[in-house]
Amino acid sequence: MKKINFMLMAVAAVCANMTLSAADTCAPIRVDTLPARNQNWLTVFTNQVTLRWYWPAAASSAELKIVGMRETVAENFAPGVSVYQWQLFEGERPKSEEVYDLTLTFRDQLAEPVEVLTAKVAVLAGAFDAAKVDPGESERLWSRVLNNVVIPYDAAWIPETRGAVSAQIEIAKEGGASQTYSFSDTAGYFGWKLQASGWGFGAFDLALDFPGIEDGWQASLNYVPSTMVIRIR
Incomplete structure (x- = not known):
């Protein structure tokens, strides 16, 4: 086959x-x-x-x-x-x-x-239309997600990883499960299904790595309910 x-x-x-x-x-x-x-x-x-x-x-x-x-x-x-x-x-x-x-x-x-x-x-x-851009890392939306997420990856983003032959994204929930997703290509999109997937709400650490190369990318996100309201007294 x-x-x-x-x-x-x-x-x-x-x-x-x-x-x-x-x-x-x-x-x-x-x-x-x-x-x-x-x-x-x-x-x-x-x-x-x-x-x-x-x-x-x-x-x-x-x-x-x-x-x-x-x-x-x-x-x-x-x-x-x-x-x-x-x-x-x-x-x-x-x-x-x-x-x-x-x-x-x-x-x-x-x-x-x-x-x-x-x-x-x-x-x-x-x-299809103008895309919203968050201008700086201090913006709250950089660290908070409400729905399923499309994550791009590309070894060509920095010179140190351009020689990669494969890629992987590791997602670890703080105090919970972790999962590694491997890709045979070095540029593409990954659909991270958060809704009705068993991940649950919480804080997540994400790492984009290219096997055989030390350099990579890291991020931290919080998955919160879309109807959640935070009040500070």
Whole structure:
């Protein structure tokens, strides 16, 4: 059984339905050439994404699972169907940020997997509209979270970690559990599910490390109820 990544395509028409003369030109097209490093490959800029794939010769069925922090989508396909139009959210802008893991499993006539395709997609508020920026570390929002969190990571942030070949994020709750999440790439997005996940409210220490390299990043956060009111006398 093979495991590979599959391409997600959000196709926009360029110079469509136009008759061009020799003097006419199209607007420049942005091309991201490094899928292993460029986070634009993981970020969506529209509320609908077209998924395309090729069927292995031995496959007689396919199952698509899309798992996010808030919802899960499952679809089954018969041979001959190679396109799926996935609507990520209603409206023009997302109500919340999200990270989705996609798995497309092809099975033979005995329901045994013959090939598995995977991909990851991030929905970021800043990709659709102006994003709020907290200007300094003294801002309260830097240390407090109310909902599920999308955490970016990139070994290229500082020169000392640019030679990394993998990454990991360790989350430790003060006085509670800890968990390490490992990634085969060095740039991407991690969806930290806090709501209805068993973590509970409290203080957390986060560490972004790159195995084999000493330098990394650390942060401390407090997960508090969204309706909590603090009164000081």
